[in-house]
Amino acid sequence: MSLPAEVPVEAAATPVLLEARDLTRILPAVVPVTLVKDVSFKIGRSEFVAITGPSGSGKSSLLYLLGLLDRPTSGKVFIGGARTDDLSPAEMAHMRLEKLGFVFQFHFLLPEFTTLENVMIPMQKLGKLSARNQLDHATTLLADLGLEDFLHRRPAQLSGGQRQRVAVARALANSPDLILADEPTGSLDSVATEQVFDSLRKIVDRQKTTVVAVTHDLELAARMERRIHLVDGRIDWDRQQA
Numbered sequence: 001m002s003l004p005a006e007v008p009v010e011a012a013a014t015p016v017l018l019e020a021r022d023l024t025r026i027l028p029a030v031v032p033v034t035l036v037k038d039v040s041f042k043i044g045r046s047e048f049v050a051i052t053g054p055s056g057s058g059k060s061s062l063l064y065l066l067g068l069l070d071r072p073t074s075g076k077v078f079i080g081g082a083r084t085d086d087l088s089p090a091e092m093a094h095m096r097l098e099k100l101g102f103v104f105q106f107h108f109l110l111p112e113f114t115t116l117e118n119v120m121i122p123m124q125k126l127g128k129l130s131a132r133n134q135l136d137h138a139t140t141l142l143a144d145l146g147l148e149d150f151l152h153r154r155p156a157q158l159s160g161g162q163r164q165r166v167a168v169a170r171a172l173a174n175s176p177d178l179i180l181a182d183e184p185t186g187s188l189d190s191v192a193t194e195q196v197f198d199s200l201r202k203i204v205d206r207q208k209t210t211v212v213a214v215t216h217d218l219e220l221a222a223r224m225e226r227r228i229h230l231v232d233g234r235i236d237w238d239r240q241q242a
């Protein structure tokens with residue numbers, strides 16, 4: 001069943017953390033390519049939101065705009081009520097480091113570093129914690145995700161699911177308000193998918209972090225509280241789920 005475009009969801013019960021306002025992204029070319037068109041929504045704190053849609057519908061492009069990895073052609077992204085369109089590239093990078101965490105389909109862990117070191121890297125970059133506290137925080141995050149026995153292993157010595165959970169821990173390193181995940185379970189088997197999904201669920205429930213995840217897995221999408229469905233770069237529908 002297809003609902004009319006941009007069905008409004010109920011007013012968010014929690015304060016708005018992320019707002020997309022009339023986002024459009026067009027790639028300039030001889031024949032311009034529209035990746036995202038007139039997308040608007042508000043996402044509250046500690047919401048767990050799936051972005052779904054057919055291949056090529058603009059899911060990743062939208063996530064890059066929300067994550068300040070790309071700039072819209074028109075429209076704005078607000079994070080914590082603050083506009084982001086007037087930020088310099090350096091300010092955008094700082095906001096990504098401080099407020100956002102990213103999980104991609106492939107883990108992008110640094111192969112020469114251990115699990116602990118990979119999780120500590122974003123903390124070192126932000127420079128807010130002492131070395132001792134970085135170590136303690138990374139150890140706690142990894143233990144929370146069931147990885148306490150793998151702290152000193154390198155990525156090649158871990159399973160796919162373990163690697164992806166390390167990537168989730170790394171995304172949490174600087175206690176972000178928002179985790180953006182692009183097909184976080186896309187390269188995993190069903191057991192590892194379940195483990196990674198549980199990790200994300202824990203983050204939402206325990207730490208009240210907002211998670212927005214692009215997924216092709218409709219069974220997983222059905223287990224998130226809200227689903228935004230894209231078709232041809234536009235919101236086809238946006239629904240709260242039981």
Ligand SMILES: Nc1ncnc2c1ncn2[C@@H]1O[C@H](COP(=O)(O)OP(=O)(O)OP(=O)(O)O)[C@@H](O)[C@H]1O
Nearest residue numbers: 027033034035053054055056057058059060061062
């Ligand atoms: N650099 C680019 N140049 C030309 N077209 C592009 C570029 N990047 C994306 N596109 C096109 O924009 C559209 C949206 O791409 P996007 O990757 O956001 O879709 P998606 O929904 O994430 O797809 P998938 O589910 O297959 O990953 C697609 O038609 C894609 O081919």
